[in-house]
Amino acid sequence: MPDLLTSRAATDPDHTALIVAGHGSLTLAEWDERSTAAARALPGPLKGERVALVFGAREWLDYAVSWMAVLKAGGVAVPLSDRLAPPELAYMIEDCGATRVVHGGGDPALPPGPAAVPFARLLSGLLSGPAVSEETAAPDPLSLAQILYTSGTTGRPKGVAATHANLTSPPVHPKRRPFAHSRHLVHAFPIGTNAGQVMLLHALTAAPAVVTLPLFTPARFAALIEEYAAGTVFVVPAMAAELLNARVQDRHDLSSVLLLGSAAAALPPSVAAGLTAAFPNATVANYYTSTEAAPAQTIMIYDAERPGSLGRAAGGSRLRIANADGTPVAPGETGEVWLRAAAHPRAYYDSGEDSAFQDGWVRMGDLGRLDDEGYLYLVDRESDVIKSGAFKVSTIQVESALHEHPAVADASVFGVPHPVMGTAVAAAVVATGPLALSDVRAFLSTRLAGHELPTVLLTLDTLPRNAAGKVIKRELRRMAKE
Structure with a gap:
């Protein structure tokens, strides 16, 4: 480095x-x-x-x-x-x-x-x-350079160790620097997150100057984009939803943005579609990786024909859907998502735990499937799938449907105990006006199956999120018990 x-x-x-x-x-x-x-x-x-x-x-x-x-x-x-x-x-x-x-x-x-x-x-x-x-x-390229802690949404944060060889891959040619269409790249990711570290590496290797906003608000972020006529912008889905809900495009010139990237989580299709309208000249791209798997990633340029896809492996990465032992499954079948980087792989630091790593492959902790052309579709986080009676409910699918509701500004879906079904579907939403459970169920009834409809609704001012912008679902479960 x-x-x-x-x-x-x-x-x-x-x-x-x-x-x-x-x-x-x-x-x-x-x-x-x-x-x-x-x-x-x-x-x-x-x-x-x-x-x-x-x-x-x-x-x-x-x-x-x-x-x-x-x-x-x-x-x-x-x-x-x-x-x-x-x-x-x-x-x-x-x-x-x-x-x-x-x-x-x-x-x-x-x-x-x-x-x-x-x-x-x-x-x-x-x-x-x-x-x-x-x-x-x-230093030796295989010596450790960095330990970055995971977000800890499903348990205690783990330290992920990366070598110099990992951080310097893929190599960047001086005449082909990333984002050469931009003089400025704007983001608001915090220090200590994988997304933040990626932006730091862009500052070192990419063509534009990297501009960061210390405290994200939709108005300040949009004003910063306009001030620098930024050609490239990176957000997480929660920031994207806030920008759309605030209708920043009505007050700020966002026409300079040619690439709008979203990272850290799957971008709901309705939010991606909204971004293409709010940023008229931008290509909207969803980047999928993890602290453990980086720099391996998939990239999806928003396509209305494939609204729920996270794309295909990029930058020399490899992608597979496999069983728990790493054996690949057939296209169309649901299994665990595994990624492999062309770079020297990362590992958990001094934890004695290696269940996420196998021969250079990284188990992402997500369930998904590949279509016949190799496009990835997530089913859910393995730990988030709701097993309700005889059914398995994808929280990602229910959240995507909730984001289509005109009064829902943000949404998260999780499971709560149920005396008969074992687990029931619950939803937490940030609403722009009064919203009752009956209204939500009626809206979703034409989009989802009966077993996917929420039986519990929390209406909150904001969803609890960690520094990486991911919803802390264990906090929502705690709130649902009160």
Whole structure:
């Protein structure tokens, strides 16, 4: 990773790599110089030691410098958001065995133990340490570079370890940099998420400057797109729904956007269709991957003929639908979704658990099927499928139908205990007006089978989501019990 920055900074030093709205920018030359200075200030060489990086969304520039500094010093970077609850933060720092913590100016509630260093003090050189040696500056490509924690929607977060070889794949040719149609790429992903890390890598290798908004609101995000005439924009489905519900296209010029990418979860077909209307010149693409599988992914350009598809494997990735033991099933049959990257694979860090990994393949935890042309359709998260009586209900299918309701701004579907059926279908919605269960069931009755209709309806102001934008369904189940 350090070589990528140093070589590009040498050929294009004045290229703006990162812009944080309202908080400054960073050129490639500045990124390279500051990260070298910070690496020299780290007591080292680190020789594979884990360094937790705890930063807030306003501190993307300092975080980017710290992340590269740890790699230059021979360490393993562990990106963490300062928005994590103190017990979560303490768990992750202890779990990865971090020997020190570098943090921003937000004064996070850090656990006792590893030495904590404010970034400002690190960069000012108040800490003494030897200069980075040639050996440290050129790590083995198969040595660990990063540990990134999963979102923990189905259990405790797991640390996913990635090597330098994983992060630098696929290689980018200097004359064919990604998103060359754009001068600016806009996103609002938080630090410590896989989507956020992908944007950081784009800042290092892609053609446009990467612009991030520290706090997402539909109006601010749309205004940022208009201000920079952004050619590329990335969102998660929850952000996409908020943009459409706020009708930002009525107040902002979004015509510059040529590529609108959605990541982190399946994009409901009605939301994808709405985006094509709100962003008149944009190609809408849904990217499907996971923290464990990256950089393997599927990409689907929105197609009204295949509204529910997540596309085909891209960028040298491989995709299969298989049984639990990895044996592929026939096209059209439902099975587990597996992805494989062309890069060196990732692995869980020091957990002793390898059930998600098999010979370079990654079990995604989703159920799906492939059509005859190799297009992927998700059935559901394996852990989210509702087994109601003799039926299995796909929460994804019910959520997609709910998003078609004109009064539903956001929706999530989950199972709740039922004395006869075992589990019943429940829905939580954010509504734009009064909405009763009977109204929802009547609307869905022409779109879904009887066993798929919700028997419980929660109307909420917002859905509980984690930092990656994924709904925390265990919290919805708790609410349904009250």
